[in-house]
Amino acid sequence: MSDRYLTIADGDPRLNGFLLGETRDDGARPLLIQSSPDWTFEFVHLKDLRRPFWMLVWIRALRPDSLVLSVGPILGALGWLIARSQATGELIELKLACLTVIGILALHAAVNLFNDYHDHMRGWDLVREHGGARVISRGWLRAKDVHRAAWAAFLIAIAAGAPVVFSNFSSGLLLALFALVAVLEFAISRFGLKYRGFAEVTAWFMFGPLLTGGFMWAMTGQVSFHALALGAVYGSLALLCLHLKNFERILVDGRAGLRTWPVRAGFDASKTFTIFCLGLILAAQAFVFVIVDPAAERIVSILAVSLGMGPLASRVMKLKSPLAGRMHGLHRAGLLLAWLNLVALTIGDLIRNFTNGFFR
């Protein structure tokens, strides 16, 4: 019989080591191919793993495309605060703002890494499945290294966030609470909101008004309606991305009995909900950039995002099957839209603040 595979039961002393990525005596790395009723590993030699260059693997592990969801609201709020400071004369501590951006980026990266690590250790991330960065499941990185990196990123987040917390304790506490909830829910599914159909609402609030409002509070000691309204734009983008992520997995989750929102709503309703999310983004943008704070430079983002929405909406409405090839990459398409929004908005803010003389 081939020694390529090994099955061990729960409680086997070797289990934890293999899950963490310890190689066999002959140097073969264990890949998890089944986790129920027992744990089955496939042992593959490192030379057969077809690993990309190590730096690319680590970049992939951080899931940089998803970072837009947390850094976008901060940069969006920062751009507006700078423009506002030109008019009101209030001071923006750019050092503190930079630390917040670094802290949020590091926290989000930590969440991504913790998420991959915990999914793997629970046996949810099998070699033939998709979702997450899949750097552990494919044997490109050892789980224990990913775990260490997650802690390192988390410590960076704490180090960068500490001055923000101490500069304004109440708002800092709010951001710290955000960090705690983000880690517990999105990294280790502590509350299981995803399976209760509430994750989308949580994501809208956390990556939207909570982040923009919390950031403004930390920077200025107050929260304005504008900041919260701006949060609605980013929250809606996060809502779209999370929905598309769950929608991509509708068949797998449905068959596993997981009650995510797309599973509850059904295939056609999920398509409609995608269009609703797109409408929500446009409506929020129009509300903020046309009514609350009209600025020609920012309206460009409405145009850019509208252009990006067309292909996505058309793609979603043409879907005929939960296993259709076009289902793949929907989440990524949502993130692309978020990046488009961020880039367009940042360019708009740079133009506005440049013409206002901020950079002089």
Added chain:
Amino acid sequence: MSSIKIYNSDDFPTYLPKLNALYDDLFKDGKGFRSKLVNRLGAEIHLDTRVIDLLAQTVEFIHNASLLHDDLIDHSVLRRGKPAAWSKYTPEYAVLAGDYLLARVMVNLSGHGNVRLIQRTAKAISDLLEGEWIQDSLVKDFKITLRDLDRVHDLKTGSLFKWCLSAPFIAKERYDEKLLGRLEDCGTTLGLLFQRSDDLLDFDIRNDEGKAVLGDLKSGYLNSFSVWVLRELPESVFQKAIRSQSLGEFKSVVGEAHFGARATAFDDENQKLIDLYFHRLGEVRDGLQANELGVIEVLKQLPKPLYWRKRD
């Protein structure tokens, strides 16, 4: 393998002669692979012969019901070298005959009285139908991945293999969940192997049965081997290849050398699945009682005919 007759003259109403004629045509020349498998497994675990017959009939009824529906959905005019039921007897009769077989399954099993068995069988049928439904929705979808096809095949093809391996134990009231889970894992692998081998026939590889070549691709369906051959090819080559009208044209578009290399790599990939299957047999063995170990010998022989299409 000789053809099998899995029912008696009193199984179907005599006052519906067309239905009987349709079934005579349908079951004639069937290889009865699944029922023979159930027969052998049932014997190895010392199941009552009447129960074995019931299980064998059940799996053939479900399988043939799926063929009746499948041919109509795919518009296949031939089945086992003869006119498909829907083309000979009308689509309406083909649908009704398929439904009738599934209903008979439930009548027969409920007469036996093992609720777990009825439940497991109903799940196999619903999985099979779900697989059929999803597969039909994938026609003209040229972005499908091998992993997604595996999911469809696990439902459509694997469901009955899983049933064949677990049903004898359930019928014997051996409700060892771990053992049943392991048997079903073996069934999943067998289903994939069988389907992938069947997909190779479409490219005239080990096609001793003389099945129609390139039928899947011409009807707009990418099967597992076509996905395997076409992935990572330039888009222009891909677009040309999926419009091929003959195997020769397909090979010349993708390149004879590339086709051959991918066929070898496909076999290598599936050999890994066979290795996994044998590994899983080891797990099954651990769950068997001493007087059931003959099951392993039966199961060991399956990859050869199922994937390599070799018969002893």
